[in-house]
Amino acid sequence: MKKLLGIFLAVLMIASMSSVGFAADSEEWNEYWKTDEAHSGVTVFPGGDETQRRISWYSDTDALPKVTLTDSEGKSEIFEGRCFKTYDGAYADKVTVTGLKEGETYTYTCTSGDYTSEVYTIKTPSGSDFTALYLTDIHISEGEEQNEGEDSLRDDSFIFNEVLEAAGKNAEPDIILSAGDQATQGLESEYRALAASPAYRNTSFAPVIGNHDRKGVAYKYFKNVPNEDTSNICGSYIGFDYWFVKGDTLFMVMESNNGSGIDHRSFMRSAVNANKDVKWRVVMMHHDLYSGRIPHRESENKLLRLIWGPLFSEFDIDLALLGHSHYYTVSNVIYNNKVTAEIKGNDVLTNAPGTVSMVSGSLNHPRNDPPEELGLNDTAGYYYAQQGDQVLYSMIDFTEDEICVRSYSLDTGEQFNSLTLKKDSQKGGHPQKSAPFYQPAVNFIGTVYQFFNNISVYDRLKESGFEVGLFEVLFNTKNP
């Protein structure tokens, strides 16, 4: 039986090497789920640029972690890294591979002690064009009312694998952009399940910290992201803002659970200054700002807009990929929290006078409230009224001349919306106006608020039985 399972897995692995999709029906997935390899958490995070990738996985040993990278001509190189003991008593192994050439297909294996992973692939794009899969609120959950424990992890990760398979049929993504709430309780088991799909291991994964990722402590050891801003006055205990450049796009990935406006502005200014020649600027963060789809969240949204709206405008952000509300929406074009152009659906905008923000539903928990029970404010442009329980995802083509978003339903297989942004210079149509006069005060108040919020987070974690130190939580002094 074990031998048969091995042959079956080998066939699936080989199939998965030919495209990002990993075709498996639920029975095949359940068999794969029984293997140790499904739970090893192998993840490829982006490097600071295309010449690097940052790889992580879990093991039960503190042996030196190594990645063997082999190019298309069979030439191998071994990269060594570091390991960190997780709160669950396992080890998080982290290795950075460097010197990647464009337009190349590499294979890699991860080794620590007796563990050697299966063979996976890293493909680098030719030139600056690339395709991303954007999704949000994957919500891998250990334990829910109707679907407890192990089955829940297995079934949630199966749906994620189904999306990867469908996305791979549309266009092979070079990277997965995930706008937060990868996990529901922030547990290590949830991140292991998130990383189960071999298709996931054959592309890069750029995660955002969601409010649910922040319920636990495991995200801190799961992630291995580049250019984190560890100089924060007031940080978040599981991670920081980080940036990377891919093609002609600067991605600024913000920790929006952290209200420290002073730190976020400082981070964005230094990320932009370090990449002055990069044409497109994209923000990824978890909290939705403009959809207005959930009335009871509107007071929170108003506060968040005070901090984030002027930052998006000051730094000429073209597109913001958000999450949190679990409802597909595309905002109107916004500048300093005011609508400057309208969005209707299937839009093509040239030199948009501000930022467009969007939310791509939720993978495992789409909101199915009837539209008449949800409020809309004037910042929301297009929303997908037929969303119901559908699983949605978007493919985004990034080129020098345009960013083109195509949004799909996994359930119907149909493309239901698109958004194309074009601009003829780096500035495009972004207006040249100053931030509101009260902005420094807002940013300062946000930083003070975060300090006290971190104290309450420390109390919560201690009450939950986590062995964390006060300074570790206040200032993230133990960032792996």
Ligand SMILES: [Fe+2]
């Ligand atoms: Fe969520």
